[in-house]
Amino acid sequence: MKKEILLLLFGFILFSKNVFSERNKEVGVVEYKKFEWKSSDYCYKIYTKYLFDTISNLGFKPEWIEMDIFLPENKTERDRYKRIVISTSAIWFTPEMYEGMDDYVKSGGLLITNSSLIGIDINRNYKLDEGDKYEANEIVGVYGHASAQMSKIFVEIECPLTKGIPVGEWISLEAKVAGRVTINKSATVLITSDRIYKEETSGNQPFLTYKHSGKGACIYIVPVLLDLEKNKYLLTILKNALSKETLEWLTIGE
């Protein structure tokens, strides 16, 4: 009898939704140290660590998470995070990790990415080598490939993600910012910017987007998040992306 009760209890713990799937962690930042490429250390220090520290300075308590968090075996741990942030230098992930990101968003997570997530580590060896390729990512909904610069932005609509930035007028950024040449595929563009490609202005492009899928969403901040103290609007965008209001708006929060 005792055995049966223990078994029942074990079964309850194992299958109880609340025990394992409750989202009780606020922000995870993907450390991205495991992937090897020539600039990995440099990029970690310059971009990823900087982003982590900025998020801390904004009053959040971010946690480092491994890129493997997106693998199926880590689903339970992954789904504890309300928000997962990916820095601009996290470019390559394995197909399974991309499936995991998709599942994270669809099951109610908020993925905030500063990377266009186009690199695929085809042979799953955590190294940039022959065979790895680039492909537009459905989760992001925006295809970002070559490098571009942006000098002014236009907020299309007022919403929690654009709060605090003037709407409906072109605003010059305090300093030019770098980012990807972006083409919108299926996301909603909230801020548009100019595109300076090879030192020439060549039209406009998305600057801040979101895409809702299932019960969650993916926010893509196109400009590289660096030197934010010099670019107050970028800081505002990051702050907004992490805000409770945005979380409420874009995820079901279960």
Add this chain to the structure above:
Amino acid sequence: MRKILWFVLFVLGFNVYLEGKSIGVWTSYGLQPWKYNFPVKMIVKDLYDLGVTEIYFFEQCGRGGEFLHPTKVKNALTATFMGNRNFLKELLEETKNYKIKVWLVWTTPTKTEKAKGGMYSLSDIGLNSPELKRVYKEEIDEIAKDYLPEYKNIEGIFWHELDCSEAVDDHKDDLEEFKEFCKRRFNEEYTGSSIPEVNPKDKWWRRFYLYRNEVMNTFIKEMAEHSKKYNLKTGFCFYMPEGFSEESWKWGYDILNLEKLCDMIWVSGYVVESGKFYQSIKGCVIDFGIGYRHQILPRNYSYAFHGLPLSYFSAFTPVYIEDIRKYYSSIKSFTEQYGDIYNGYMGYNEKKLSLFYGKENLSNWLKLMSSWQYGETPSKIAVSINPIPFIMLYPISPEVEYKKKVQSLMENLTGYFDIDGMISGSLNMENNFKKYPFIIVPEDMALGLKKETFDKYFSYVKNGGKLLVINTPIQTGKEDLTDTEDKTEELCGIKIKRKNLPGYISLKSENPSLTLPEKKFWAETINIETKKAEVIVREKNTDAPLLTRYKIGKGEVFFSAIGFNPEIASYFASIIKLAVSSPISLEDSKGMRILEATKKGNAICISLWGKGSSILKIDAKALGLKGPFQIKDIVTGRIIKDDVSSDILLKGIPLEIKYVNQPFIVAIGKKEELKLYNGIYPDEEVFKGITEQKVIENPEVPIMVPAGEGIKVGVYHGGLGSKSIIKALEKSNFRVFSLPRLDLEALNHADVVIIPQCGSPKFFNQAEEDIRKYVENGGGILLTHDAVGYREHKPIFTEIGKGITNPERDVVEIVKENEVTAGFKKGERFVPGFRYDHIIIEKGPLGEVVIEDEKNDAVVVIGKIGKGKVVLDGMLPGIFGGKTDSGGAGEKEPEGEELKLLINIVKWLGEKEKK
């Protein structure tokens, strides 16, 4: 004495039922079983036995073909296969004896038809051609002169499928006429050098759309006026353009003008809820369409309890089962593709046939439904649509938005109330305002209202009517949607500031009567400024107003800033309950809904649908019904409850529909009034398993997989182009074989399965689960044209994509370089063999577009499901031909780029994942 009096009243009443009925039937001179022999006596006698009162006789063959009476009109042909007979005269003679009225159905020619002679020898056969109009007018003269004096039972001319003539007329030769139209109607010169391209934002295109409508209206106006000289009526076969997936803006169908011009408008009433909007159109006849393929026959019958004039298509298929079966089984090619005509081609298993087809079944149903004819609607709620501006907004595939904004609203709310439909600006609008104290205006259905229509809405509210406006501006303007004026504030007391981005919202309200969703939900909302309106519901976090109420005179207008979605149907139902008391409602419905309801005398009939349970509440007092009541299932004759008081009816009667697709028509009235309903089936058990019976296709045919190396490719035998695909792939070292059926066992013989658009999608739809399992377990599948999930083919892989429309375009472009497009360069274009159209695919979350067309719509989408792969190809490899070719389309091996693509697809699908 009282009993005798009741009996007399009952007999009188029953006679009134029979006398008052109106049932029209489409019939030709005879389908293939009788070839050209036209068994007129048999047909008319059988129709008379069935209680038919009007015949719609296809008096002109094909589109613009021969007439079935000897004609002397220039450019009109007489059907030579009649020999010395005169089919029209024979039919009139026979029907005269039975007092059956006859409509002469004429179908105009189309520019795509390859016919010669007769009308096709005219220099122009467009509906605006004076020559064509001359021929038809002279035909009317001939009928009036040669037949009308003797046969007073000729009712009129019934214009059939004129959309097919108008849609294919590009009007390139009518540029000057279009310019004149623009000048006359809009007082503005059109300076373009060609007809405007479809573009909802371009007023010139919108005017071109209106020009098409005018071409149609003018043709009908001239024909109606000519017919009227002889007291002949005008009928019109109307399909609802707003609910179609194709470019229905090209049809020229403008219901508001056609209503004024015609005596009779025929509409289909069996397409989910769509027919309801047309029920109050003047002269409306509603078809329950049991002769069409792939219908849910019991539902088609159940939709026919609206009390209005009925019609069904057609006289032959539902009745002469054995003759038709025998004929088709003798055609080898037909049997190879479809098997039995009823099981395979039509999609009806033996159980369905035994319950819903055959003269006796049909006769029983017709008696049942016609006994409620000329009753009145008891509904107090109507949904109002404004189709013409809606089509101008969504010309390419209006069905997509229509389903989301209107059909889904109707379907879901009928789980709570009996709901009718109406059309803004129709002739009966005033009557509708009197009938319905509560009207719902769905999204995009209040744009471009005429000033007088808006004024009528305003007066309706002022005089006590109530409106619920859902997430849409109220706007008046010219018919081409220019000079618009926003009237939302005037009617709703709020101002629309802008459209919000969709997002999760939560609701709060101090009104306890409203059922607010407990959880957050994803919604499309608009940002409103409350001017004079009272706010009833707000967003929980932002306080944004989401439901307002504005009083005007004796009435009020509710404005919902949230668009409808099925997830929050109960919330919308609670708004309706707050505003109006529905005399017929369902409570706690689990799957059941109200299709139709009719009140006649002291009885009411409610047609219910959907396996499940519910509590039916009837306010007998409000309906003017006097008890005690009996509640009866008139399909089986089962008495559900006897001696029921009005109070008990008001509290509710628990009901259950036991089986999927079980027709359940409940009548409530005094016992004596319901006596004639003894049921047409012994009990509900007859409906057990009517959807379960699967017909195994070609069970005896063995599957022969060629021996050797290479990818095993099974090509479904019943597809368009299957034979040519097999031939082409055999030359490319694949092990190709024909798949005689689509069950899992058969599918598992192949590494790759190709299912082209099926001649009969019945087996394809039936195999939905097996096809998915096959792919999930690692199989590769290529679906072509409609099989991607369009029209009658179920969308099986919606994660990858599904078909949404089929424009007449024929250039495709590679947009992605990968294994499927190996050997092609991005941006490379080609023209596939089949050039009539291709299916546009709405990509799903797991799909990837590899080929688009010249308008950047997706044509080939690929993706992975489970361990397998899917390719949805909107083209039709294996079939060649285009509109301009002589001889139409036919099978031919794919070649050039199309063959290259096909081989790539098979290789990609057959390649196992490297992990």
